[in-house]
Structures are given as structure tokens and as C-alpha cells.
Amino acid sequence: MALLALTLPVAAAAARGPADLPPYGQAYQPQGTDERGLWMLADEDERELRDSKFLIDDPALQAYVAGVLCRAVGQDRCRGVRIYLVRVASFNANMAPNGTMQVWSGLLLRVRSEAELAAVLGHEFAHFELRHSLSGFRRQRSATDIAAWAAFLGQYGATVQQAAVGSFFQFNRDQEKQADLLSLKYAIQSPYSAQAAAHVWQRLMDEADATALGRKQRSQRYDRVAFFSTHPTNLDRATYLAALSADVAAKPEGAESYSAALAKWLPDFLSDQMKLNDFGGTEYLLSSLAGEHWTAPLLFARAELYRQRGNPRDLAAAADFYRSALAADPGLAEGWRGLGLCLMRNRQRTEGADALKNYIRLRPQAADIPMLQTMTGE
Template structure:
């Protein structure tokens, strides 16, 4: 019986290793994409079950208040996906943008792709967005959801039988758990590399795939330092990690991009224009996360591409005022004043300026700014409260 369990464990290890071999270093230079089947339908019990659950999740998603239904923004995201993976592949995808201020996207086996607003905020151009969308489509094209379910079921079955048939089966169960996570990491690496292939064969530069993870590492460092922690990155993922580390992903994607000689014409990038109406909203959502270091990094990263625009200056003022240290209030007032000086600042910039000045013991200047806010926005929800501060 021990031999049987050992054989089962060996099969689990082999399955995980096979997934990893498909993404070995030798594959990074090969850009041939798998043959795509447009009208794929689930055939096995596992696939039909996964599709049924995904369909039910999509029905709930359609009615979710967190979904952004702006036609222009949705058309922009779909356009980037189609330019990345090709029109034939793009037709099978239904995209939902959710207002969630975190870096993430996902794709279900039935063709449902979910893109979080935090992802749109963090990427700097169409190519970086295409890198993430291509990664998610890679999961879909390679049927990773179904394969991952099968691997997890095999591993848990092995652990259950081992606990029954072997008295001291802890080592076997521990190894089986490790193989489940290793299989997930192998799938993520495989999706990274096929996503890079989509990007390399598109109009976008393949180097954008590594750029994304460089920025994510920078944000992680800034968050850690802002919370008085230590910035550290490892190449090898932990035992229970479901994804490769950010450093590993940046490294092998950069290696892949350097191995491909790219000579592409410059693409007119429309990311900033597509995000213009939503940028203040997404920035406000980010600031509410109480992550000063990470938010400051995101603002600086965006400014590196567009300069310190009015929305970025206003958001930076809000960020510093919310933290509220004495020096922060001085900086916040400066950022608000710079935004107001541009001539296109929202009325809320005067509100933020007034509150920052009041907290910094500059009563007359603060009340004047708040009075301007009330004049520009007399029906503001907080008008009565602000009027009280002005009259004191």
C-alpha cells in the first residue's frame, strides 16, 4: 500500500513538473502561439462543472454595482486586448471592469475577464495593460482553471487516502500540498510567457511585460518603507506561494524581451486620454486605502509619464492632508495651490486647501479658501459643515 501511495505522489510531482517544463528557459525565445480554437465547448465533467460555476458567477457580476459600465472605458480596454492577442481570440472574451482599488485581473474558463480599476490606475500605457490582459488570456487559452482544479483534486485525494492507509502520513500530505502550490506557480509562469508572446507579436513592445513588475516591486518597496518596514524581494517563491515572486517574473520576462529583436513603429498611446475622466475617481479610491508610501509612488510614477497634472497635484494634496503631520499640511497646501494655479482644479481643491490651512493655524487664509469652495459649489453635501468653519 505504501508503494501505491508513493506512486500516486510521484504522479502528482510529475504533473507539476510537466507544467513547469512547458515554461522552461528554452521556450522564452520561441514566439509561436498555440493553434486557437474559436468555438471550444466543454466536454469532460470537470470542464462542464467549471463552465457552470463561471456562468453563474458572470450572472451575478452583470448585476453588481461595482461594475463600471462606461462605454468608452470598456471599449478602450477591449481595444487593447484585441490589439494584443488578435481579433480572432478577442471575440470570445467578455470584459467587466470592477471598481476595486487593487492591482489584479482574472479570467474564467467561460470567457469572462475581470479587470480591476486599480490595475488601470497603475499601468502607464497601453503596452503594460496589454501585458496583463495577455497574461489572463493565456490562462484561458491554456485551460488553466480546469487543469488547476484537476491537480488540486488529485492532491487532496492523495492526502485523504494517505491519512487513512498510512499511520504517519504527515510527510506525504506536506509534499502533496507543496505540489499543488508548485503547479499553480508553474501555470502562472506559463501564462506570463505566453502573454509575452502575444505582446511580442502585437504592435506593442514586449519589454512592457517586465516593466509592469518593476513598477509593482517599486510600489511594494514604497509601501513597506511608508509603514516602517523593510523593502525586500526574493527570487525563489515560498512553499505556500501561488505565484512566482515579482523579482522572478521581472527577471525572466526581461530576459525574454532581450532575446527578441524588436523594431516596431511607435504606437500612438491613448491610455491617458481613456483614463482622463476616471483618473480622479481611481486616485481617490487609492488614497482611501491609507497606504501613504504606495500611493505616493503611484502618483510619482504617473507623473513621470505625464508630468504633474492638475488631477495628480490635487490627489497628492489629499494624500498629504489625510496623513496630517505638520510638515504634511504645509506640503498639502502647496500642492493644492499649484493645482488651483493651473486654472482647471475642481472646487474640492479649495476645500482641501482651506482645511489644511486651518489645521496649520492659518485661520484667515483657510476660511477664505473654504468660502471660495462654497461659492463654487453651494450645493455641496458638506456645505453646512464648511459654512460653520467659515463663520467661526
């Protein structure tokens, strides 16, 4: 019933124009023992996060992401949010009950526009506004208590325990849908496209398929929810978000401004992605990022991906990708290094040595220069 109650107003709003958001109470303070305890935990986590070596220290990028959030949910709502950009290659964002929001670099790499980033951040803010952390905290404690009592019920204990824990995760799935639908309300009243959220989940499904194919595994079944799954299936999510936003007037995506804001960090985020040992998913991600325009950083990343896998045909393909990257940017020192190593490994020593010498010329203080000079005979 809770999902239906949210779905119908959103669908009606999509048909008539801007959605009416629920009233927002500013400067909320925790009430009761449970909330105060949860906030204390969140405050302690934030203190540790603030000093984490994984934080991205870039005030300009942080201000940009904060601006996207504020345009997505409104200035009054976002005022008390503290955003931390974290360099972790997985797709994730989350928000604690004390107003701390984490945005991971893997998410920044995968979304294509301000509208898509706004959709994901709006979803996390919806959890915060609906106070789902507190509900989940209470539910988890209740489920744990039930499971403890179930241990005394002999052969029926495991069944009762599984039902208790399963009910907790099912509750979370309902919360995820509620957050999806409230975030769609944000999108309808924001300057961003309401269709963006469905695009994100569709691409995540495609990337997961590519990962499975690269690892010679079966594709995931997106139409089924595992017992312990905390989220709706990606197919379910993409379907209902696309349906609810289909009749909403088209609005800007902000793709060019997003690309410009991320440009400084793109090579680093791509480098982190390479370390995940996910050839199929990374190849899909690079192709998706490039579209019909392969830039030097994307070509370099693709070359690195193939060189690291290291099959003879991969090395030949990698050399071509390096050459294309260097044609676009002859000053790309790492491209000369990769090309040289690739050619050396393929026994093309003369051309490989020439490429490595270009790298040495461009990066004379690099730590690996002595090793490379040995390879070139200098």
C-alpha cells in the same frame, strides 16, 4: 520540461521575428463532467458579476480595453471574451474558463500604456487558452483527496498533507510561467512592445518596497518563493521576461492614447487608492504616474495623501500641493476645500476661510456646505 519547451521557441522567435502562435480552436465547448461543472460555476459567477455594484459602467472605456486585448492576442482569439471592468483598487485581472475577464481599476491605474495593459491581459488570456483553470481544478481536488487520506497516517499526516497541498501550489507556479511565456508570444506578433511586461513587474516591486518603507517594514525578498506562493517572484518574472524580449524589435507603447482613455476615471481611481491607508506605496505610485509632469489631479491626490496623514509638516506640504494644483486648475473645487481644511487645521483661519468660500461658490449644492459655512462664520 514544460517551461523549457515554451522558453526555447519564444527565445528563437524573438531572434527571428514574429512568433508562431499555437492553433486556436474557436467556439470551444466544455468536455466531460469536470469542465461542464467548472463552466457552470463560472456562469453563475458571471451572473452575479453582471449585477455587481462595483462594475464600472462606461461603454467607451470597456470598448477601449477590449480593443487592446484584441490587438494583443488577435481578433480570432478575443471574439468570445466578455470583459468586465471592476472598481477595486488592487492590481488584478483574471479570466474564467467560460470567457469572462475581469479587469480591476487598480490595474488600470498602475499600467502606463496600451502595451503594458496588453501584456497583463495577454497573460490572463494565456491561462484561458491553456485551460489552466481546469487543470488547477483537477489538481486541487486530487490534493484535497490526498490530504484527507493523510489524516489517517498519524504523526506523518501533517507532512503528507503539506506535501500534497504544496504540490498543487507548485503546479500553479509552473502555470504562471507558461502563461507569461505564451503572452510574450502574443506580444511579439502584436503591434505592441514586447518589453512592456517586464516594466510592469519592476514597478510593482518598487511600489511594494515603498509600501514596506512607509510602514517601517522590511523590504520583500524577491528572489525567494514562499512554499504556498502561487506565482513566480516578481524579480524572477521581471528578469526572464526582460531577457526573452531584449532582442525583439522595439514597437509602440501607446502611452498617450492610454492616458487619454483613462483621464475621465483617473480622479476616481486615485481617490480609491487613498483609502488603502498605504502612504508609501501611494506616494510612489503618484510620483511614478507624474514623472516630470505633475498634473492638477495628481497634485490634488498628493495633497490629499499628506493632509490625511496629518502631521504638522504634512499639513504644510499638503497646502503647497493644493496651491500648485489650483494654479494648474483654478476651477478644481475639491482643491479649494482641501486647502481650506488644511489651513484651518494649521490655525491659518483667515486664509482657510477664504479657500472654503471658493469651494462653496463652486459647489453651492454640495452636502457639506452647511458644515463649512459654520467654519467660515457665514
